[in-house]
Ligand code: CTP
């Protein structure tokens with residue numbers, strides 16, 4: 368990333384970014400995962416560092432760690448939660464670009480599942496993972512997260528019969544209770560693993576900023592612009 372021309376408006380700010388999909392163990396060689404590449408979160412970490420922030424990146428992604436960013440590598444949602452909370456204790460901003468698995472296998476086999484052994488799994492039972500973003504919002508109330516910490520969520524949405532991508536985004540912002548929500552349209556071949564990304568940045572104060580499909584670096588800059596204005600807003 369070429370930092371020339373970027374504003375130095377995050378100097379001294381402590382920013383935590385999560386990126387990539389989580390991996391939920393089935394047996395020692397298999398996991399449940401998703402299509403998130405980590406590109407968007409890594410782009411946010413890179414741009415935030417180039418704008419002067421002290422950045423901790425909590426990630427499952429194998430992408431190269433951006434310059435001047437401290438990375439913590441995790442696999443599962445529960446590992447992501449623990450690492451994010453440890454970093455968030457001193458954070459000014461937490462940006463949750465990670466695609467967290469909603470469910471994990473209830474039983475993890477300690478040995479590899481084999482064919483034809485009479486113990487072939489007929490089904491994999493799943494249970495809920497913690498909602499880390501919701502826990503961060505609650506953590507601002509309980510003191511685990513600084514009260515003024517700005518919390519940014521992502522919503523990976525498709526439209527359906529009950530509403531458009533934007534409808535689902537607005538509902539999710541209200542439900543999650545975070546300050547900003549970046550809404551992306553997703554599906555096979557769009558967004559995941561791509562270098563371009565688009566959607567809206569929704570602010571809990573009511574602002575809705577459309578973002579055209581553009582590079583993930585540009586969306587990263589827009590998201591950080593929204594964070595800087597939110598931090599400057601009197602009611603924030
Ligand atoms: N998230 C999280 N912990 C989870 C699930 C999601 O912290 N267990 C965060 C994601 O990192 C993202 C935001 O919540 O920033 C929204 O994720 P999304 O999957 O869109 O929301 P869900 O509440 O899981 O809703 P859905 O049922 O639509 O998947």
Ligand code: CA
Pocket residue numbers: 467468469
């Ligand atoms: Ca989810």
